[in-house]
Amino acid sequence: MKTKDFALQVKDLSEDGTFEGYGSIFGNVDSYGEKVMPGAFIESLARHKREGSNVLMLWNHDAREPIGVWEDLAEDAKGLWGKGRFLLDIQRAREVHTLAKAKAIGGLSIGYRETDTDQDGAVRLLKKLELYEISPVTFPANRRARIEAVKSERMEEFARRLRDGDPLPVKDFEDILREAGVPRSMAVQIASVGYAKAIRSESEGEKANDGAAFMRALLNI
Helix, strand or coil, X not given: CEEEEEECCEECCCCCCEXXXXXXXXXXXXXXXXXXXXXXXXHHHHHHHHHCXXXXXXXXXXXXXXXXEEEEEEECCCEXXXXXXXXXXXXXXXXXXXXXXCCCCCEEEEEEEEEEEEEECCEEEEEXXXXXXXXXXXXXXXXXXXXXXXXXXXXXXXXXXXXXXXXXXXXXXXXXXXXXXXXXXXXXXXXXXHHXXXXXXXXXXXXXXXHHHHHHHXXXX
């Protein structure tokens, strides 16, 4: 089973746990170079209806944590529309309901199998999909991949500018440390003391080619 993520677009989230939203949007090329086409879900939805089976609502794709039901699913001009209901007798469902109301959840993610695809230049067209689940997720995978790519680019820029003798400002280096999970107080200390001393030494020409000296200054040792 593959998964694909979409921004959470929920409206009319009620106190009893019912809501409406889109599990998939047609026509957008995602970060994987794929595009879900209109009609992709029609056969799968018809099969579920015919066989009396359900499209699942799980928490973070975990089959051990069903949190609700999809009471109605249909394609419209925009995408895959659904009316769902969190089962508030379940503790996890109550937690997700609270997060959704606070707009603290990252998105919805569909679980599917490809049954018909095509290629349009660099874009892969998903023409027919067998739909298994539409699940709220804390942090959609494709968004996480984009953030990790941004972090990697910032580290590459950091290294390049050090090599070129044009180091990042102290505040920018502090931000990189914070993004990497370093506690704020420690990030401030490393950036404002060790890093500031290191780049000052470099700018003054002190052992400009001595990497060990730079690291000692960076760590303030």
